[in-house]
Amino acid sequence: MTSRADVVEDAADRLRLLLDANRTLVEELDLPEVLRRIVTAAIDLVGARYGAIGVFDDDGRLEVFIHAGIDDETAAQIGHLPRGRGLLGDLLDGGPAVRLDDVTTHPHYTGFPAEHPPMRSFLGLGLEVRGRVYGNLYLTDSAHGTFSEEDAELARALGETAGVAIANARLYDESRRREAWSSASAEVTRELLSPDGIDALELVAVRVQELTRASLVAVLLPAGDGTYAVSRAAGTHSQELVGVRTTIAAAAPVEPTIGTVAAVCAPLGLDLPDVPASQAMLVPLVDADDPRGILVVLRDGPPRFDDTDLSMAEAFAGQAALALGKRDLRQAREAMLVLEDRDRIARDLHDHVIQRLFASGLTLQSVHATIPVGAPRDRLAAQVAEMDETIRQIRRTIFELHDTDPGQGGVRRRLRRVVSATGDGGTAVTLQIDGPVDLALDDGLADDVVAVAREGVSNARRHAQAERIELRCVVRGGEVVVTVNDDGRGIPEHARRSGLDNLARRAEARCGTCRVTSGRGGTTLRWAAPIPDEGYDA
Template sequence: MPSQDRVAPGTEARAWAVGPSSSQDRLRGLLRAVETVVGEIELPVVLRRVVEAAVDLVDAEYGALGIIAADRVSLDQFIHVGLDAEAADAIGHLPRGRGILGALIAHPQPIRLGHLGEDPRAAGFPAHHPRMDSFLGAPVRVRGEVFGNLYLTNARRGSFTGEDEELVRALASTAGFAIQNARLFDEARTRAAWMTATAELSAAILSTPLDNILDLLAGRVADLAPGSRVSVLVPIDDSPVLRVAAARGPGEDEILNTTAGGTGGVSGRAMETGSLRLGTVARTPGARDPALLTTDDEEGPVIAVPLRTRQRTWGALSVARSPGERGYSPVELEVLGDLASQASIAWELSRARGEQQRAILNDERARIARDLHDHVIQQIFGAGLTLQSLAAALPDTGDRHRMDEVIRQLDDAIAQIRTVVFALSARDGGSLRHRLIDVVAEASGALRRPPALRFSGPVDSTVRGPLADDVVGVARELLTNSVRHADANTISLDVGIGRNDVWVVVADDGTGIRDPRRSGLANLADRAEARGGALTIETGTGGTRAEWRVPLAAEGEAR
């Protein structure tokens, strides 16, 4: 059995195996290693240089620095030296903190072994792992707390000596100070970047439409956490089911508008309990959380925070990395929480301002509707009565017919103004009448005279859902055809409700339709037939009348 030298707590192995001059050379090597480590301030560079300095100091073939995870029983990061990228990919997952590595985590005291595989604590090696024999491990402490462990294997002189152990312990002690400085610098830079982004995001939210705020939020966080999956989940209609309303990062198109199963996953937990930070964990069979990045058997680290104000909880914001990547630090969770809090306040302010503006708009629309009804309609109606009395005294000549035409136009104007008054008085800006008024407004830009719009029956309360969408689509298509191709002076749109059906009629005095079978009209005919109705077209040199008529749907679309 080869000898194995284990160091008990508090003991010091000072059995130098070389002469004084060689010892001085190694001490000078330690000083050079210390200078190399403390000369950097970037945390990732410092960590790698610690490993490289330790490997050079004791002439080892392989070295690594394992960063202990928040659970204090596993490794969060594993920075290795001596193993190229191809060999590391062949191994797969790097060590997670079991066997000898786990023993060093559980009992943070130096371990020195002559033959690693013969120790009863050894857990063996995975496939494609290089052969490792001698071993030297030492903890790296930062402000009294174990930050990670140095692992060195395969001493080129055969085995590690007590002098090697002393040198590594000295290097680990110095590395702790360098790592602490680098961590403080990294945390300060992280806070500064997120504070700047938080201020910019709050200002941007206040000038962004409510429908685009979640996309804006996900995009800004993704800029701060490149390579991560950022997702914003919100409840569906005040239910406990959460939907991915915005996403950025790997697989964003696949998870957008999907739902989180069970209790809402990490986002649901964050909404219930507050901020959440998890490392890489085994994947729960059958469960699917769109906020997480997963492999076949593992879920990567994630942080999640609620989006809430005193008035309400909007949803949750989460940021996730792939399995095997480093976990999120408490500082990253803290700055994400600050950003989410400020974004929620800005969101609430934007919503309140939007409601205030809508209230002002509704009041103004109500005032305009009253003025139209009380003054404009009455004046036009009075003018029509005067013209009627004058027309009655005229003989049946051309002047009489022109007078009758003017009276008819005034009646038509009154009907259209009443339609506008009704739409202005309605509080539902998404009603069918409002949508059709918007369609007519869109089509009016290219016309000398805007299309006439008439409604018959309770279209708003009767036509809802997909049927309303079809009515709007049909009206837009037929109006567009008349505007673009008919060369008409007058165009009218009539939408009405019968006892069992709904119709859309567009009439013009244009040149007629040359090819009634063109694709746009064919699509409207197919849409009517799908609902059990029909599209009829009467066209000629004197104009065109297109009528789209379908039965009122029975499956909850009509009320």
């Protein structure tokens, strides 16, 4: 009678434990905490010494593994987590619980690692919800020697609740991740559209790294040579990666991809530094079928990127690309307004100021012809010359107002940088520019002009010991002429002329000329090349 009462009481206690476990599981939404509660409840429920739970991804690979009964030191000595093969892999197919008196006798048993504690009795089952197996529950070394059928029934009942709890925790985690992606997308959009915001592309890289827990995130933008280059990066070795070019053409279609680092990055031709990463995600930044860039995300270790990660990253990238497009349109409109205003000012200077000065100059010249030779006549001639110089300066200002590349710097700005970079060491360098150099010269001819100016001024300062250098660039009559005059000692007879030979080859390649005259009074370099017809319509 007492034995039967003990059995009934034991059954009631176990049922109470099951109900308590079910209640605590449905109250929690944090996945790691849910898994810990499942393992602890299962050990208490069936009287096991060891317990573990594994959650698998869509490809059947172990994503999360929580164990109980093995201390941290022993776990560290064991090393890598189980890979879900052999007996543990059988449980992924669902079905009834597997109950063994000695796990080592099972035909699919593959053995334990060297530091793993010995285990004999085994109870395992899949955690299944609506036909999908989310993970496995493993229990070993029963306090009664072996696990009973009743233990299996209790574990199965707990497993059903555990499966629902895991599914709910995953849905909650996914909703939180989507909310975080949405918040980051709104932040990036706001900064991209802000006229004085922070570096929004840097923010894209930082936020994606935070959201994906990535080792490295790189933002690739189209480069001037038709490929992609890393514009911004966040994470390990990020500074080393900025500026690195790819081999894929910017116009080539790029599909959203997840996989290994080699599989994802190799088609890009992206040479990555030694970044600890085992998986990668690639997401194009596309605005209305217009490619604007690529997001490359590298991560080391679990969890693996899945389709949910990819879809959320795609939505984020699409919003960022749309904001980039709107920002570019806004900047283009602002640039157009600036150019229109400059054009109006240039037109007013030409139609009103210069014409009045020119008319005044003609009047002064006619008066000059009637004045006898002497000091008054000379002073009037000087004023006429000063007025001519003023007209020339206004014309140069008009051409500068038509500089169409104020952001990157047209030929005028590049020539000024040449002067500022070389105008030291006691040498005075002056610059004179006549004609529409920024409108008339294409990129290749502009590069040649700047190279000639740099070489000529540099030679005069370093080798000629000149005190004064005059640099002049003139666009007139369908050609561009660069002249460098100095008052130095001239070119020595046996001096190396490799730099001047390079300038001569540049001129020959453009059917132009390069002449150097040198003497005791100084040296003059004159480099000229015709302007292609498509360069500027005078």
